[in-house]
Amino acid sequence: MTTAARYIPSSTDIARLAKSGARHKYDYGHAVIVSGPPGQGGAARLAARGALRVGAGLVSVLCGADSVAEHAARLDAIMVKPFAGGEDIGRQLAGLNPSALCIGPNLGLTARAGDLLDATLSLPHPVCLDADAITLIAEREAPYAGPFPAQTIMTPHAGELRRLIPHRFDTTTNRETLARMAAERWGCVILFKGVETIIAHPDGRCLTVASTAFAHAAWLATAGSGDVLAGIITGLLARGCDAMEAGALGATLHLLCAAECGPGLIAEDLPEALPAVLRHLLSEPDDGPAPR
Incomplete structure (x- = not known):
């Protein structure tokens, strides 16, 4: 097993972030963020803004009809799409023509949340699974059996990773090994969040992202920062990046x-x-910088 390589974006990676005057918004993908219940939509809005700012051509928040006013009052460039109760949620999601989906931020652990998760995973599109989606996958009475759609990425913190591999998780095991175990167990890319973030692929590839200044990662220890990360990842998936x-x-x-x-960021x-x-x-004329 090879040691994880430190990721430094290449000029090719960075070029993917550019936009061309010869293209239009539909060329940059449609990111769909699945929202939680009324009063819990802030996380979805943070993810949606991350996806839009990273360059997804269109971003939609899918929510219950009872949450439309809440989202519409706070979002302008992002579309708000209600799902109709009693109709097939998967069909409604597919009708949005998503390029990538994000589900989990403040989704909740209810039966409705489980239905939304199942509908999302029934589609063949790239998906970022975060927060409550990870807990639902790991801990429901009938756990998700897979396989996941191609280009699926899960973004657990340590507590969520423990749920994904409860019988193999050990705080004395190094983080890289834990991420690799989870990637192998679930058959998708695992992004294990922390001061040093580990990205592990089921095929054995493994990368690390870490700042040379510890304080930069420490400033991210604030509510909602993980939701923004999930949105950024979803925006990049919508733009055509693979999950890794x-x-x-x-x-x-x-x-x-x-x-x-x-300091003081929220x-x-x-x-x-x-x-x-x-x-x-x-x-930058050459390969881009590593995180500062």
């Missing part, structure tokens, strides 16, 4: 946004920092 690339590049951008914001600051980060990266 979207995870590594997304985690790098997330760290660079933290460095751009500095999650809402992270999407707003992306334009400056992207401007800097796209002006």
